[in-house]
Amino acid sequence: MNIEFQGLANLGNALLLMLLGMVGIFVVMVVLLVVIVLLNKSTSEKKKDDSSDDNPQ
Amino acid sequence: MEILEHFRFLYDGVAFFFSADGWKNLVMILIGGLLIYLALAKDFEPALLMPMGFGAILVNIPWSGAIGTAADGSTGIVEWLFNVGISASEAMPLLLFIGIGAMIDFGPLLSNPKMLLFGAAAQFGIFLTVLIASFFFPFKEAASIGIIGAADGPTSILVSKIFQSENMGAIAVAAYSYMALVPIIQPAAIKLVTTKKERMIRMPYSPKSVSRLTRILFPIIVTIIAGLVAPASVSLVGMLMFGNLLRECLKLDSLSQTAQTTLANLITILLGITIAFTMRAEQFLTVATIVIMALGLVAFVFDTIGGVLFAKLMNIFLPEGKKINPMVGGAGISAFPMSARVIQKMALKEDNQNHLLMHAVGANVAGQIGSVVAGGIILTVVPRLIGG
Numbered sequence: 120m121n122i123e124f125q126g127l128a129n130l131g132n133a134l135l136l137m138l139l140g141m142v143g144i145f146v147v148m149v150v151l152l153v154v155i156v157l158l159n160k161s162t163s164e165k166k167k168d169d170s171s172d173d174n175p176q
Numbered sequence: 177m178e179i180l181e182h183f184r185f186l187y188d189g190v191a192f193f194f195s196a197d198g199w200k201n202l203v204m205i206l207i208g209g210l211l212i213y214l215a216l217a218k219d220f221e222p223a224l225l226m227p228m229g230f231g232a233i234l235v236n237i238p239w240s241g242a243i244g245t246a247a248d249g250s251t252g253i254v255e256w257l258f259n260v261g262i263s264a265s266e267a268m269p270l271l272l273f274i275g276i277g278a279m280i281d282f283g284p285l286l287s288n289p290k291m292l293l294f295g296a297a298a299q300f301g302i303f304l305t306v307l308i309a310s311f312f313f314p315f316k317e318a319a320s321i322g323i324i325g326a327a328d329g330p331t332s333i334l335v336s337k338i339f340q341s342e343n344m345g346a347i348a349v350a351a352y353s354y355m356a357l358v359p360i361i362q363p364a365a366i367k368l369v370t371t372k373k374e375r376m377i378r379m380p381y382s383p384k385s386v387s388r389l390t391r392i393l394f395p396i397i398v399t400i401i402a403g404l405v406a407p408a409s410v411s412l413v414g415m416l417m418f419g420n421l422l423r424e425c426l427k428l429d430s431l432s433q434t435a436q437t438t439l440a441n442l443i444t445i446l447l448g449i450t451i452a453f454t455m456r457a458e459q460f461l462t463v464a465t466i467v468i469m470a471l472g473l474v475a476f477v478f479d480t481i482g483g484v485l486f487a488k489l490m491n492i493f494l495p496e497g498k499k500i501n502p503m504v505g506g507a508g509i510s511a512f513p514m515s516a517r518v519i520q521k522m523a524l525k526e527d528n529q530n531h532l533l534m535h536a537v538g539a540n541v542a543g544q545i546g547s548v549v550a551g552g553i554i555l556t557v558v559p560r561l562i563g564g
Contacts, residue, residue, distance in 0.1 A: 129314075155286055158387075
């Protein structure tokens with residue numbers, strides 16, 4: 120395929136993709152961040168309650 | 177004289193190079209040689225650029241038996257590998273992800289999860305590149321080109337294949353070439369948007385212990401969350417996280433080792449030479465290829481700038497002593513572990529006691545997740561935008 124000047128035909132879609140894409144990635148990452156913080160907290164709390172080895176590594 | 181005609185096969189191939197479009201094949205063979213030179217002499221992603229370079233030679237020899245259909249109806253090996261390994265199911269890039277997942281230690285990220293945000297911010301170059309490319313290419317093609325900014329070869333190959341890009345060869349070459357050039361591109365981009373004082377910000381590293389349960393649940397949760405937001409990312413994220421689960425479960429060590437070594441090596445040997453199928457002269461030697469190479473550079477530069485600027489934005493809200501060295505944000509691209517090493521080297525150059533490696537590794541593995549999620553979102557959203 121060779122280049123064909125598209126003018127502004129795709130501009131709206133490209134801007135919308137940028138918005139949806141960046142928001143989408145941040146949403147996924149923030150949700151993961153919250154999940155990791157909760158997981159880290161819950162597993163370290165278990166350690167306090169139970170003296171048995173919670174981290175086999 | 178008739179006997180001489182029988183010997184024509186001896187010079188037919190050479191004569192082809194002097195036919196109307198024959199010079200293009202010759203140029204592609206030289207490009208193949210250049211890729212091999214860059215891979216072996218300059219250490220540019222040798223595991224992929226060397227097979228790609230050799231593959232480019234294979235498919236551009238006139239009437240090459242490596243492509244096309246033989247008299248008995250069989251298909252040339254490079255074309256067959258492409259049809260089966262990439263065209264039919266995108267199997268090769270996806271299987272490679274199992275090996276990559278098994279190689280990644282998400283520990284530094286799990287112990288400092290806010291680094292995930294840089295893995296998101298440093299995908300900005302993808303979308304900016306799609307925007308610029310959309311002036312020159314149809315929207316789907318522009319999206320395929322933008323994904324070069326994922327700094328992740330298998331994701332670039334997969335997205336361009338699903339979008340049936342005619343420029344897959346150029347996209348793969350750009351993705352792998354610029355990954356090899358990260359040590360040159362990133363320092364220049366980072367210096368463009370940071371001051372020396374910012375580059376000297378120290379970040380003490382005090383890792384928290386991460387439980388085995390967290391390490392095991394993480395790949396499963398990432399797959400589910402990313403899959404729910406962008407179903408098209410399930411194959412990408414799923415294979416990456418499956419490989420990581422093999423590593424982290426500690427019950428399947430031999431499988432994990434096989435994924436990291438044998439599987440990854442086998443696929444790597446074949447992936448480069450298979451992608452070379454898209455480097456045939458008539459397909460590769462176009463103005464579009466030059467434009468794509470330029471856009472790939474834009475993508476890498478603005479990925480880095482996106483990550484750095486996001487770190488600077490976070491610093492506005494962080495108290496003194498908790499500030500983030502903005503260079504760490506630049507490590508949020510997927511080129512692992514080169515990007516983290518580049519940041520560590522830059523930090524030590526500014527202040528020989530400033531060790532940012534583990535922070536940068538956290539951001540860098542977050543970039544691995546960010547890039548596959550970005551690929552999945554593009555695969556999910558672009559068809560809807562075009563259809564709508």
